[in-house]
Amino acid sequence: MKRRWIAVIFLFVFVLCISLSGCKEDFPPYEEEKSEIMPPQTFTVYVCGAVENEGYVTVEAGETYLTVLELAGILPQSVVPQLHTYPVDGSVTELIVNYSDGEQIYDCINADNLLIAERLGVEGLPTEIVELLADYIAEFGAFHNKQQLKTALGEYAEEYHYRFFISEENYEKAD
Amino acid sequence: MKRRINARFSLIAAVGFILGIFAFYELLFGEFYFGLAVAIVLAALLIFCIIKRLGTWKVVLIGIAFALAGFCWSGLYYLNITDDACGISVSVTGRVTDLGRNGAISNIYYLEDCRDDNGRTLAGRVRVYVDDGSVLSTGDVATVSGTLDSVYPVKQQVNTFYLRNRVRYELRNGGVVSVHAGKLKLDEKVRKYVYDVTFDYMPDNSGTMYALLTGDRNALDETSELAFSRAGIVHLLAVSGLHVGFIASVLGFALSRLKLRPLTECAIIIVPLLFYAYICGFSPSVMRAITMLVCGYISRALFSKSDMLASLCWAALISLAVCPYYIFDLGFQLSFLSVFGISTLYYPLNRLLLRKKVNKHLRRICDALFISACCIVATLFTLAANGGEVAVFGVLLNLIAVPAVSVAFVLGFFGLLPWVFHYLMFAADAFLQFVLRCAAAVSELSFATFSFKTAHISAIVVIVLLFAIGGFLHLSKLGKKIFYPVCCFLLIFSIIFAYIPRRADNNAYVVYGSDDSVTVAAVVGDEAIVVSDFSDYSAVSEILGHIGKYKVDKITLFVARSSLARSEVIDAVKNCGADTVYILDSVDGLKLTDKFGDETNVFYQRPNTCVGETLKVRSIFDGELCAVNITLDKTDICLVYGTERSSSVLDFGINAEFYLLEAPCESYSSAKVKTLTPYQSGFPCNYGANKYGNFTIAQKGDTIILSFR
Numbered sequence: 001m002k003r004r005w006i007a008v009i010f011l012f013v014f015v016l017c018i019s020l021s022g023c024k025e026d027f028p029p030y031e032e033e034k035s036e037i038m039p040p041q042t043f044t045v046y047v048c049g050a051v052e053n054e055g056y057v058t059v060e061a062g063e064t065y066l067t068v069l070e071l072a073g074i075l076p077q078s079v080v081p082q083l084h085t086y087p088v089d090g091s092v093t094e095l096i097v098n099y100s101d102g103e104q105i106y107d108c109i110n111a112d113n114l115l116i117a118e119r120l121g122v123e124g125l126p127t128e129i130v131e132l133l134a135d136y137i138a139e140f141g142a143f144h145n146k147q148q149l150k151t152a153l154g155e156y157a158e159e160y161h162y163r164f165f166i167s168e169e170n171y172e173k174a175d
Numbered sequence: 176m177k178r179r180i181n182a183r184f185s186l187i188a189a190v191g192f193i194l195g196i197f198a199f200y201e202l203l204f205g206e207f208y209f210g211l212a213v214a215i216v217l218a219a220l221l222i223f224c225i226i227k228r229l230g231t232w233k234v235v236l237i238g239i240a241f242a243l244a245g246f247c248w249s250g251l252y253y254l255n256i257t258d259d260a261c262g263i264s265v266s267v268t269g270r271v272t273d274l275g276r277n278g279a280i281s282n283i284y285y286l287e288d289c290r291d292d293n294g295r296t297l298a299g300r301v302r303v304y305v306d307d308g309s310v311l312s313t314g315d316v317a318t319v320s321g322t323l324d325s326v327y328p329v330k331q332q333v334n335t336f337y338l339r340n341r342v343r344y345e346l347r348n349g350g351v352v353s354v355h356a357g358k359l360k361l362d363e364k365v366r367k368y369v370y371d372v373t374f375d376y377m378p379d380n381s382g383t384m385y386a387l388l389t390g391d392r393n394a395l396d397e398t399s400e401l402a403f404s405r406a407g408i409v410h411l412l413a414v415s416g417l418h419v420g421f422i423a424s425v426l427g428f429a430l431s432r433l434k435l436r437p438l439t440e441c442a443i444i445i446v447p448l449l450f451y452a453y454i455c456g457f458s459p460s461v462m463r464a465i466t467m468l469v470c471g472y473i474s475r476a477l478f479s480k481s482d483m484l485a486s487l488c489w490a491a492l493i494s495l496a497v498c499p500y501y502i503f504d505l506g507f508q509l510s511f512l513s514v515f516g517i518s519t520l521y522y523p524l525n526r527l528l529l530r531k532k533v534n535k536h537l538r539r540i541c542d543a544l545f546i547s548a549c550c551i552v553a554t555l556f557t558l559a560a561n562g563g564e565v566a567v568f569g570v571l572l573n574l575i576a577v578p579a580v581s582v583a584f585v586l587g588f589f590g591l592l593p594w595v596f597h598y599l600m601f602a603a604d605a606f607l608q609f610v611l612r613c614a615a616a617v618s619e620l621s622f623a624t625f626s627f628k629t630a631h632i633s634a635i636v637v638i639v640l641l642f643a644i645g646g647f648l649h650l651s652k653l654g655k656k657i658f659y660p661v662c663c664f665l666l667i668f669s670i671i672f673a674y675i676p677r678r679a680d681n682n683a684y685v686v687y688g689s690d691d692s693v694t695v696a697a698v699v700g701d702e703a704i705v706v707s708d709f710s711d712y713s714a715v716s717e718i719l720g721h722i723g724k725y726k727v728d729k730i731t732l733f734v735a736r737s738s739l740a741r742s743e744v745i746d747a748v749k750n751c752g753a754d755t756v757y758i759l760d761s762v763d764g765l766k767l768t769d770k771f772g773d774e775t776n777v778f779y780q781r782p783n784t785c786v787g788e789t790l791k792v793r794s795i796f797d798g799e800l801c802a803v804n805i806t807l808d809k810t811d812i813c814l815v816y817g818t819e820r821s822s823s824v825l826d827f828g829i830n831a832e833f834y835l836l837e838a839p840c841e842s843y844s845s846a847k848v849k850t851l852t853p854y855q856s857g858f859p860c861n862y863g864a865n866k867y868g869n870f871t872i873a874q875k876g877d878t879i880i881l882s883f884r
Contacts, residue, residue, distance in 0.1 A: 005225060008236065012218070030330060030867065031205030033881040035849075037809050037874070041830040061830045062793060062804055062811070087795065087829070 043088045047072040048165035049108035050079065050099035054146045055173060063088055068095065077162050079105050099162050111143040111164040129153070129160055144172035182234065182647075185488035191238035192492060195245020196499045199253070203329070204884060213242060249499040258298070258325045260344060261855045261863070262839065266292040266320040267301055267346055273313040273363045274300075274340055277370040278382060278394025284311055285342060286319070299343030302326065309351035313367070314359045321349040324854050328500070330868040331884045335504035339458065345865070347854075365454050370394065372591055376600035380607040383412070384587045384600070387580070387607075390414035390455040399611055405618035407551075407569020408576040408610070414455045415510060417577070418584060419464035422451060441472035459494050459501050460510045466490035467514070483518035484647070487511065505561050508634075509554045515638065516553025519645030521545055540574065547573040553641060556633040556666070562720075564624035568617050579610045628673035629666075636665045676726035679703075681808050682873040684721045685835060687864035688714035691853040692739065693814055693835045696721055697807050699789045701728040705753075706792060706803055706814060709740040712747060717869070719751050732756045733780075733792055734767065735803055736816060745770055757786060759794040759803060795824070804829050810874045832879055833872060839863075849881070 041061040045068050048054040052073025059067055066084040074080065077099040083092070098107050106124060111133065115122050119134045136143070136152035143149050143166055150157040198210030217239045224232035269286030276284075282305045289297040303319050311317050324345050328337040336342075359367060369388050373381040382394035392400065392412060403409040411417070426444045435443070448465050455461045470486035491511055494501055501507045524545045528538055547570045558565055566572075583606035590599035617623055640662045642648055650658055683697040688711025695706045696718040703722045709715060709732075722730065730753045734740055737758050749771050756771055757780040768777040786792050791806040802824045803814045811831035815824050824834070825846055833849050839856035847860060851870055855863025862870065867883045874880075 008221065008225075012239065028203050028205045030203050030883040032883075035832070035879050035881075037877045037879055038830065038832065040809070062806070085796075 043090050045088065045092060046094045046168045046171065047097065048095070048168070048171070049097035050075055050077050050162040051097050054166055055171065059088055061088070065092070065095065069097065072097075075099075075162055077101070094168050096165055106163070108165040109163060111149050111166055112137070112170050124163075125160075129156060132156070142170050144170055145174045147174035183482065183485045183488065184237065185485045185492065187234055187238050188241040189488040189491045189495075191241030192245035192495055192499075193502060194238075195242040195247075196249045196495065196502055198242070199246045199249035200329075200500075200503075203253070204331075204882075210246070217242065245495070245499065248496070252499055253329055256299075256328065256338070256343065258343065259855075260323050260325045261857050263323045264321075265323045265346075266318055266352060267297065267303070267323065267344075268316065268318040269297075269301060270357055271311045271313055271315045271317055272300065273359070273366060275393050276313045277366060277385065277391060280310075282306065284317075285340065286317065287341075289344075291323075297344055299341045301344040301346055302337075302342050303346040303349045305349045305351060307350045309354070311351070311354060312356070313363055314357040315354050316357045317354045318352040319346060319349045320352050321346040324863075324865060327866045330866070332868060333500050333503035335498075335501060335507070338498050338500055339456070339504075362454050362456075366391065369591060372597060373587070373600065376590065376597050377604040377607075380604050380611065383607050383611065384583070384603060386412045387414075387418070387584050388587055388591070390458050390461065399614075402611065402614040402618045405564070405566060405623050406572050406576075406614035407566025407624075408572055408580075408614060410509070410513070410550075411576060411580045413460045413506065413510065414458060414464075415460040416464045416467070416514070417581060419448060419451070419461060419468060421581070421585060421588070422448060423468055437472050437476040441469060441476075444472075445469060457497075459504065459507045462494050462497070463487075463490040463510055463514070466493050483514070484645075487514050487518060505557075505563075508557050512553045512557055512634075512638075513550040516549040516551075516641060517546055519641040519647070520549040520552060523644060523646065524549070543574055543577070544570060547577075553637065556629055556637045556669075559627050559629045560631045560634055562626070564626045566617075566624050567622060568620075572613060572617055575613060576610050579606050583607045583610070627670060630669040630673050633666050633669035636662050636669070640666075677724050679725045679727070680873060680875070681810075682871055683805065683807055683810075683812055684718060685812075685851060685864075685870040685872065686714040686717050687851075687853045687869075691837060693837075693851075693853075694718050695805060695812065695814060695835070697790055697805055697812075698722065698725050698727065699807060701726060702731075702787075702790055703727045703729070704731045704733060704787070704790050704792060704805070705748075706733040706735060706805060708736045709734055709744045709748060712741070712744050715744050715748055719748070722751075729754055731787070731790075731792075733786075733803065734758045734760075735794075735814065736760050736800060737767065740767075742770075749775070757792070760800040795829075802829070804831060807872070808874055809877075810872065810879055812872060833881070 042058050043061065044056050044058045045065075046055070047057050047068060051069065052075060054072070057068045057071045059071070064085055064087050065081065068088060069078070069080060069084060079098045079100045081095065081097065096108055098105055100106065109122060109125065113122065116130055116133045117137045119130060121127070122130055132154065133152055136148070140148070143152070145166060146161060149164055149166070150161050153160055194213050198213055201207070201209040217235060221232055221235045221239065224235055267286065267289050269289030272285045272287050274285040275281060284303045284305060286301045286303055289301050291297060301323075303321070305311070305319065324347065326334070326337055326342055326345050328334040366389050370385050373384045373388070377384050382396055383399060385394045386392045390413060395412070400409070403412060423444055426447060427440065430440050430443060445465070448468070452461045452465055467483070467486040467490050470489050471481040474481040474485070494507070525542065528541055528545070533541065551565070551569055555565055583603045586599045586603035586606070590597055590603060643650065643658060679698040679700055681699050683695055686694045688694065690711050692708045692710050692714070694711065694714045697704050703725065705718055705722070707715060707718070730751060732748065732753045732755070734756065737760055745767065753771070753775055756767060756775055756777045758767060758777065759780050771777055780786055780794055789808070793804045793806075794800055795802040795804060801816055805812045805814070811829060812833045812835065813824065813829050813831035814835045816837065825842060825848070831848070833851060834843055835851045836843070837853070839850065839852045839854070839858050839861055841858065843850045844858035844860060849860045849862070850858070851862050851864065853864050855861065855866040862881070864870070869883070871882045871884065872879065873882070
């Protein structure tokens, strides 16, 4: 009885070993392939000029520059750049959005422009606006964000804030 | 005392062998649970029988031995048919076979005895697609240049046509370099002769008669085949017991005068039968019939009686020994199940009839009806589980069709003899025309067929149920009270289960069509999308079938390159219940806005914009549509169009988990990203649809699973 058991088990194991010999480590061929989800690649773009919220906008790979502008806040006066339909790929890291009065397109002016600080005439800007900005710069130093710009412009903020941009070097997020 | 199971050695051996084949097949997909479960159950049974000192331990040991044999043989067979030729530019010289040549002509040829330009012999046949307009004849020795790939017949869907015809390679973009005439082989000459005679003397039904005599349906027109199928008599076109039985009876009648011993008579009869099988390409149904006939002779000679079930099991064993993967062929399953139904269910019905003492003629009619009904009952659930339609009037129509086709076969067989005998073909034509008219009339009825969904397990339950009804399983009264209701419950449950829509589990299903176009269906929650060129009918049908398994409230279609969309594919898709259709390349040549009607909204998607919330689809343009990115929750799948521009898509910063390309591209393998292509290449991280079949990409938590089922 015991011998029969042993013979049967031995035969079973022997045949199993024979059948499994020659197995390759890449067998089975149609086994499921598992992988971890890669964290999404993100791109950060500095958006300034004729937008609601100047600053850094981070989007995932595959989003277009239009999404970037929408996150920054498009104004009625904003001139959407031509590359808005292109996917964000890291090639453009600073986006200055110009403005339009309905008839013409104008370039935004750097609020920390030396001409403003020295109270010299700037094309397209009334003197009182230049004076307001120069006073602020003289008292508090360079503009670091749109909030400071709007504070400096006071009652003229709504009408003029979108005509200026804060350069990326000077930018600091408002408190 | 009666044994619980009236088993036979051949039955245990066949069941064990089949279990071994399935265990190996599941192992191909990394699923060792089936094999492990079979091994544990058999080992536990063996140990139980030894402990209890039951004599049945030998039976279990036979089962184990054959299960191991089935497992090992499947493995060896698989390794023998697997070769990894991937996209090799080569010239192949080989002989054109008559596969697919007699009848409907196409530009697909099958070459055998092939050598490549290095003189290396290629095992098996090469399927060549010639697109330069050259026409080759059977027997020609042709040199064709193109791109060589291995075919992989064993994957999720086993391609038994390739296995049966020993097709091992495929040559794409074939251009004929040289041709010179060659000779036909003996079987090709016979088939050509049969084709020529039927074509000359049977004006209306030459294709049907050719199929009846040789089993080759290439000459059969689609209308006739559909009529036969819908009427439930398509089985008559498969060379099987009807045909082999006639030839054996003619030979038996001729030899009966010699009063030979059964085994001697068998040895003489088997030679022409094997020759007939050779002409029919050794199809599983003809081999089944011949094996059963030989088993019948042997058992009558040795035991003075024959057992149909044992003969059937031996036939199954021999067929599966020739090719273990025939078990996955629907024709093989239906052929064997039909005879299984007769061997189990027919005798109880016949005994019932005998007890009733009916009129002789009525009994003959009932006999014929019973045989037909037994076949249908045994094959019903297998057919339904494989998406087939069940013919309502098959049982009744067989009463007329079987005798008529038998007469036609006999007339056609003798009509092959030379000289005046050919005119018998006219009479055969009349009989076949009558059968075809009946089949056409029945098939035109709207209720001629019905289909229902069921799980594959129901086929196993039916086999066990028939085994019990046939008297091979002896149960006590209590056992019968439990067994039959449980089986019926399992059958009903398997039907209900098949109709319950599954909960979507964030997956995408990728199908590459025969034109190398890709179709993707993604399902998240109750929303589904389909992104495709809508140029390949079978790919789109398969995709819609996949979506049909889920409970989906909203379906959105995205037509990628509408210039490639085919009208008949769009016609098939427009009733799928899609709420919205987006045309991604802004070209609406097929006037899709008119085709889909008022209930579906058709839009042109703006370039480089994203549509959807849970499932997002973004079209990417660089002048024209170059890619479509599908976001499945956290997983990106990017369909890339155009082989020349495909590498530039990597620069768009999409960072997809999978890129679906039209052809393998080296820059993707250098970037170590996973690519799916129509054909397997030697690049790492590349998966070819010709090797892996269809793909399922599922997201479970933070893991992405790529599976090939």
